[in-house]
Amino acid sequence: MDIAAWLRDLGFAQYEGAFRDNDIDADVLRRLTADDLRELGVASIGHRRRLLDAIALLSEGAAMPTEAPAPAEAAAPAREAERRQITVMFCDLVGSTALASRLDPEDLREVIGAYHRVVAETVGRFAGFVAKYMGDGVLVYFGYPEAHEDDAERAVRAGLALLDAIARLDTPEKLQIHVGAATGLVVVGDLIGAGASQERGVVGETPNLAARVEGLAAPGTLVIADGTRRHVGALFDLEDLGAQPLAGFAEPQRAWRVIGESGAVSRFEALRSDATPLVGREEELELALRRWQQAKTGEGRVVLVSGEPGIGKSRLTAALSDMIADEPHTRLRWFCSPHHQDSVLYPTIARIEAAAGFARGDAADQRRSKAHTLLSSGGADDDFELLAELLSLPNAAAALNISPQRKRERLFEALLHQLAELSRHKPVLGVFEDAHWIDPTSRELLDLMVERVKHLPVLLVITFRPEFQAPWGGQPHVTSFALNRLGGREVGALVLGIAGNAPLGSEVVAEIVERTDGVPLFVEELTKAVLEHVGQEDRLAAVLSASPVSALAVPATLHASLTARLDRIGSAAREIAQIGAVLGREFSYELIEPVAQRPEAELRAGLGLLTDAGLLFCRGVPPQSSYLFKHALVQDTAYGTLLRTRRQELHARVAEVLQGDFADLAERQPELLAHHLQAAGANDRAVEQWLKAGQRAAGKLAHPEAIAHLERGLALLSTLPEGPERDDREIELRLALGVSYITVRGMSSPSVPEAYARSRELAEKRGNERQRFQATFGLWQNKGALGITRDARVFSNELLQLAGRGKNDGFHLQAHHSAWTTGFFRGELTEARAHTIEGSRLYDPEEHHSHRFIYGGHDPGACAVYTAAQLDWFLGFPDR
Ligand SMILES: Nc1ncnc2c1ncn2[C@@H]1O[C@H](COP(=O)(O)OP(=O)(O)OP(=O)(O)O)[C@@H](O)[C@H]1O
Ligand SMILES: [Mg+2]
Numbered sequence: 001m002d003i004a005a006w007l008r009d010l011g012f013a014q015y016e017g018a019f020r021d022n023d024i025d026a027d028v029l030r031r032l033t034a035d036d037l038r039e040l041g042v043a044s045i046g047h048r049r050r051l052l053d054a055i056a057l058l059s060e061g062a063a064m065p066t067e068a069p070a071p072a073e074a075a076a077p078a079r080e081a082e083r084r085q086i087t088v089m090f091c092d093l094v095g096s097t098a099l100a101s102r103l104d105p106e107d108l109r110e111v112i113g114a115y116h117r118v119v120a121e122t123v124g125r126f127a128g129f130v131a132k133y134m135g136d137g138v139l140v141y142f143g144y145p146e147a148h149e150d151d152a153e154r155a156v157r158a159g160l161a162l163l164d165a166i167a168r169l170d171t172p173e174k175l176q177i178h179v180g181a182a183t184g185l186v187v188v189g190d191l192i193g194a195g196a197s198q199e200r201g202v203v204g205e206t207p208n209l210a211a212r213v214e215g216l217a218a219p220g221t222l223v224i225a226d227g228t229r230r231h232v233g234a235l236f237d238l239e240d241l242g243a244q245p246l247a248g249f250a251e252p253q254r255a256w257r258v259i260g261e262s263g264a265v266s267r268f269e270a271l272r273s274d275a276t277p278l279v280g281r282e283e284e285l286e287l288a289l290r291r292w293q294q295a296k297t298g299e300g301r302v303v304l305v306s307g308e309p310g311i312g313k314s315r316l317t318a319a320l321s322d323m324i325a326d327e328p329h330t331r332l333r334w335f336c337s338p339h340h341q342d343s344v345l346y347p348t349i350a351r352i353e354a355a356a357g358f359a360r361g362d363a364a365d366q367r368r369s370k371a372h373t374l375l376s377s378g379g380a381d382d383d384f385e386l387l388a389e390l391l392s393l394p395n396a397a398a399a400l401n402i403s404p405q406r407k408r409e410r411l412f413e414a415l416l417h418q419l420a421e422l423s424r425h426k427p428v429l430g431v432f433e434d435a436h437w438i439d440p441t442s443r444e445l446l447d448l449m450v451e452r453v454k455h456l457p458v459l460l461v462i463t464f465r466p467e468f469q470a471p472w473g474g475q476p477h478v479t480s481f482a483l484n485r486l487g488g489r490e491v492g493a494l495v496l497g498i499a500g501n502a503p504l505g506s507e508v509v510a511e512i513v514e515r516t517d518g519v520p521l522f523v524e525e526l527t528k529a530v531l532e533h534v535g536q537e538d539r540l541a542a543v544l545s546a547s548p549v550s551a552l553a554v555p556a557t558l559h560a561s562l563t564a565r566l567d568r569i570g571s572a573a574r575e576i577a578q579i580g581a582v583l584g585r586e587f588s589y590e591l592i593e594p595v596a597q598r599p600e601a602e603l604r605a606g607l608g609l610l611t612d613a614g615l616l617f618c619r620g621v622p623p624q625s626s627y628l629f630k631h632a633l634v635q636d637t638a639y640g641t642l643l644r645t646r647r648q649e650l651h652a653r654v655a656e657v658l659q660g661d662f663a664d665l666a667e668r669q670p671e672l673l674a675h676h677l678q679a680a681g682a683n684d685r686a687v688e689q690w691l692k693a694g695q696r697a698a699g700k701l702a703h704p705e706a707i708a709h710l711e712r713g714l715a716l717l718s719t720l721p722e723g724p725e726r727d728d729r730e731i732e733l734r735l736a737l738g739v740s741y742i743t744v745r746g747m748s749s750p751s752v753p754e755a756y757a758r759s760r761e762l763a764e765k766r767g768n769e770r771q772r773f774q775a776t777f778g779l780w781q782n783k784g785a786l787g788i789t790r791d792a793r794v795f796s797n798e799l800l801q802l803a804g805r806g807k808n809d810g811f812h813l814q815a816h817h818s819a820w821t822t823g824f825f826r827g828e829l830t831e832a833r834a835h836t837i838e839g840s841r842l843y844d845p846e847e848h849h850s851h852r853f854i855y856g857g858h859d860p861g862a863c864a865v866y867t868a869a870q871l872d873w874f875l876g877f878p879d880r
Contacts, residue, residue, distance in 0.1 A: 001026035009568045010054055011467060011612060015042060030058060050612060053605035058570065081189035082641045085559040086143035087155040087181055087228055088202065088210040089128065091119065091162060093136035094176040094219040103172070111171050112136060118165050126158035131202070141202065144188050146568075149309070149561035150338060152231030155181045156258055157339065159222040167220070180214025182206050182225035183556075187643065205249075212246040213255045226254040231557065233271040237262045265354055266335050266433060268314035272521070276497040278319050279520075280490040281312065284481060288320050291479060292459045296427045300453030300477060304470050305463045307483035308614075309561060310521025313463040316483065317431045320461065324429065330422050332430045336437035344441045347432070348415060349391060368393045375418065383414035412445055416452050427457040435464035447471075450478065466614070485518025494520060498527045515632040522558060522633055529555040554636045562637040569609045574638070576606035577615060580627060581638035582650040582679075588626040594657045595650070652680035670696060671709050678712075683719045687729055690716065694736050699853060703740040710737045727762045731771045734759040738778045743857055747785035752778060773802050773811050777855055780818050789826045796822045810851065813842040817860045820867055833871045839864035 003024055004016045018040045024032070032040075032055060037048045093099070093115065100108055112135075119138045120130050127148060132139040142158070143151035159179040166177050186204035209225050217223040229238065237259040243252035262270065284305075291301040305313050321331060334347035343349075356370040371391055376384050388395035390411060402410070422428055430453075432446065446462070450472045453460050464470065472478045486494065491513045495504065508530060516522035554562060566574050579596050580587055589607070596603055607627065610616040617628045629635035642650070655676040658666045666673045674689030690713030697706035714733050720726045738755040745751055756778035763771035780795035796818040803811035816835040823832025843861035852859050872880040 001029075003029060006054075008467070009613075010050065010609075012047065012051065013467075013469070015040065018042075029055060050608065053608055054570070056601070056605055080646065081187055081643055083185060083643060084144055084147070084188050084563065084641060085183065085185050085556060086141050086147075086188060086202070086206070087152045087183040087231075088186075088207045089123075089140040089142065089155050089159060089179060089181040090207075090210045090214040091138050091140070091159070091177050091179040092214060094178060096136040099173065107172060111173075111175070114169060114171060115166070115175060115177075118169055119162060122162045122165050123158050125161070126154040128154065128158050139207070141188070143560060143563070147560055147563035147566075148338075149564045150231075151560045152181075152183050152228045153235055154339075155183075155228065156222070156224060156232055156236055159224075160258060160260065163220055163222060176219040178214055178217035178219055179222040180210050180212070180217055180224070181222070181228050182209035182213060183227040183231060184209070185556075208248050209246070209253065212248065212253070213244075215246075216241060216244060216255050217257070222258045224256050224258060226256070227556070229254075229256050231560070234262055235267075235270045236260065260360065263354070263360075266314070266333065267337070268318065268433070272314065273524075274315055274318050276494065276524070278315065279493045279497070280486050281316055281319065281483075284316060284483065285319055285323065287479065287481070288316070288459075288461065289323060292320070292324060292427075292429070295453075295459035296457050298455070298457045300456045300458040300460070302450050302453060302460045302462065302472060302475075302478040304472065304478065304480035305461060305483060306466055306468070306470070306480065307463075308519070309465060310519050311483045311485065312520045313483060314433060315520070317433070317461050317463060321429065321431070327427075329427045329429055330425070332419070332422070332428060334430070334432045334442075336432075336434040336439075336442070338437050341437050341439055343439055345390060345445065346439055347442055348445070352387070352391060364394055367391070368395075383410070383417070386411045386414055408441075412448055415445065416448060419449065419452070419458065420456055423456045423458050428459070430458055430460040432460065432462045435462050435470070436468035438468075450475070453477075486520060486523075487518065488513050491516060491518055491520075491523050494523050495527050498524055499531060502531050504530070515636075517631050517633075519631070522631070525555040525557045526633075529557075554633055554640055558633060559637065562631075562634055563641070565613070565615060565634065566638055566641070569613050569615070572602065573606040573609040576603065577610055577634075577638040578642050579650060580610075580616070580629070581635045582642070582647065583654060585632060585635050586626065586628045589620075589622045589624070591654075591657065591662065592627075593623065594661060595653050597653075648680050651676045652682065655680055655682065655685075669693075674709070674712070678716060683716050687713045687716050687720065687733075691729065691733055691736065694733070694740070698736060698740050698743075701743075703743045706740045707737065707744060710740065724766060727766055728768075731759045731762045731766070731768070731775075735771065735774050735778070738775075739854060739857070742778075742781065747781045752782045756782070769802065769806060769811075770808075773799065773814070774854060776802065777814060777818065780822075781856060784818075784821060784825065787825075789822060792818075792822045793826065809842050809844070810848060813839055813848060813860055814851065814855050816842070817855065817863065820864065820871075824867060824871065829871055829875055833868065833875065836864045836868040836871065840868070 003019050003026070004013075007013060007016050007019060022040060024040075032051075034048050034052060037051055042048050042051060093112075099111070103111065115136070116133055116138070119140075123130060123138075123140050127142070127146065129141045129144055130138060131141050140155075140158070142148075142155040148154060159181060162179060163177065166175050169175055184204060184206035186202045186206050188202045206227075209227075213223045213225050223241065224232075224238075238256040239259055241255040241257055243254045245252045288303055291303050295301040305316060307313050332351065334351050336347050337350075340346035352371065352374065356367070356374040358367050358370060362370070368388060371388060371393060372384060375387055382400055385395045385397045385400065386407065389397035397407070400407075419428065419430070430449075435443075435446070438446065449460065454477050462470070462472075466482075470480065473480050492509055495509050495512050504527075512523065512526050512530065516526055566577055569577075576592075576596060576598075580592060583591060583595065592607075593600075593603060598606075604622055607616065607618070607622070607625075611618040611627070615630055615634055617630055619626050619628075629638075639647070655673060658673050658676065670689045671693035674686050674693055677683075677686035677689060690709050694706045694710035694713065697703070697709060710733050714730070714737070717726060717730055717733070720729075734755045738752055738759070741749055741751040741755060756775045760772060760775035760779065763775055776795055776798055780792055780799060783789075783792040783795060796815070799811075799815040799818050803815035816839040820832045820835035820839060823829065823835060839860060843864060845861060848860060856863075872878070
């Protein structure tokens, strides 16, 4: 277990040193007490509490962040099967059959053993999980058991490193391998097989694809599927192998050979884009520009930009750089990398290599001379030797004969001197990106740089994610700001900017705004995913309906980073996130407690971890607390990892709890219950609740909501067995829909006769008078509104007839209601007047008050009086 990583994930990087110095290993960690923590220097009670909670979770069998690979023989962390996006890598020895025939079995065993060891070791460095050795083939997962935002990239790097390591392996015969990788959604985690051959099985087409593209790889090469390529952007140079017909795949699959790292300067340039216009951020840019103006005068400034992944830190620095592009200045850029957090001064080395123009295949002395041209101006020769040593070039640093400590000081001095020299000619804009991945030595150098620029014409912009604690904040020449989420209008503009000419309806845009919570990266990826979807289907349909957005769930490109956030908190807390996700974007402690069925301490610890990790917002103190997923997409991701059967189980439990302990809530919000029942597969009961929800909403005049609920119920009907019960449900749903359609869309809307004609037909079949009466009334209204008074008369007569059969005053009243209205419009005034008299006689405000929700949307008594008055006027009795 990597204790340092565990501490970092908890946001307690400051204790790394203390834990290391006191030899805290995984075993000791589990047994640490509050007193121990105090002695370790954890002075804050809050921190001690949180650490103890996290330790408790570890002991409950949570998955731990591991750096070493878990080979197939070792027990993989016990957990349920899940849906996950992973990158699967296959590698295979070239010509192993021939090898077997040439070598003595015992030698062969050694060769294979050495090969396996190299694979496990290499892949382990990139957090790959060796799932299975199959003779000379090895199956590796990236993104399981723990996801990282860059799993696909890790797989590619591991593949390249593996080719390299195998080529250097010292065996009696030179070994060669081919490697393939593919990325996609799978179900992983079920134990397949028994005993020694037991493995964490992966089900889905991704492993097949990985095996097939491996088949395309020539000896000594790595080939990746298109899905993997999408995740690695321009980080690698690739050769397009075109669309390849592959066994088991209906469509040809595009495949790419990986040539090597591309040397793209920044992760932003390789993985993101600034193709769409910048939206918002005016204030931040203005502030940064002001600091630039001040810095140019010789009083250097530092701007610290923090914010969550994808919020736009890099984009902001790019925009700043664009804005001052026409001014004379020198731009220096340093990039930290997640893969080089332990390599000394990596950002500096990478910067110099890029600036000096090192190319693949340059000989060492060629590089030395390129570096010399770049670096030697103004510095002492000895300094250059130190820099050459740093760059691993031929050098005479050893001859300087100075202590390592002194050497380091001089190296720092040389680098700072360089900066000062450059700024003497022109002001310098320095951008130091992604400080959360900084290596310790660079960190020291950066401290010195922040100090040094105070008196130089330099603006230094440092970006980092919130987990990094920037220590420079208090100084007068340092300005910090956190980038916030974009506002709804800005997100809307961004969506339209990305969509270009593609027709995205306002509903789709609104849903993207809603689900991406103002994080530009999410906006970009979700919009692109929607556009791709639109491309596949009928464009117009997609524009008219918002459903594709929800159907798409989490874009593949965001999967890894979102899953990584969940995995980091350990499996116990992650399961709580999954349960929360089933409950909804927002849920209360009261509700999750009976659903989760876990010891209170564990539940609270899990919720605490989720809150501390910034995945949930918490309001109040348990048991009076409520929680909100910080991002809709995090909720979607947590939900998406659950297997269908498990989802159903959880939804069923929620429905049960709602009906049992929260009967009041279920009564007030039948749609909530309906949603969970439907997701649990209890469609029959769900339909009942959708109807109830629709009627309730209509009763509160929330007709658009009523329509949504009722239509959902209707959509679900087809899953129920045919029969009188289903017919009854359908009639009630359609009758309720009819009223809401009339209110929202008007009596003459074509939806109205559609709803009523079908319910009338079914009601006749069922022989239910009330239903038949209501449906006929609806049809009458529609004809009346369309001005087809002859048809209206027919329906009205039918209503009179239906009413005449029984003793229901309500039916009589409404039949007359239809008759006076029809007569009025047909000019049959005397007859109409007679019907109003009948109507007024029958009308009982107590009893018929509720009619307005069923018939025509207004009060029949008032209508009778009002129409009568008009009729009297027309008939020549203005005084009556
Ligand atoms: N204000 C904005 N207007 C338009 N697009 C934006 C804006 N901010 C960010 N973007 C886009 O969103 C994506 C993510 O932004 P960016 O890469 O700058 O995020 P970041 O904060 O640097 O994330 P990370 O921590 O992962 O480096 C980029 O493609 C970027 O172009
Ligand atoms: Mg960035």
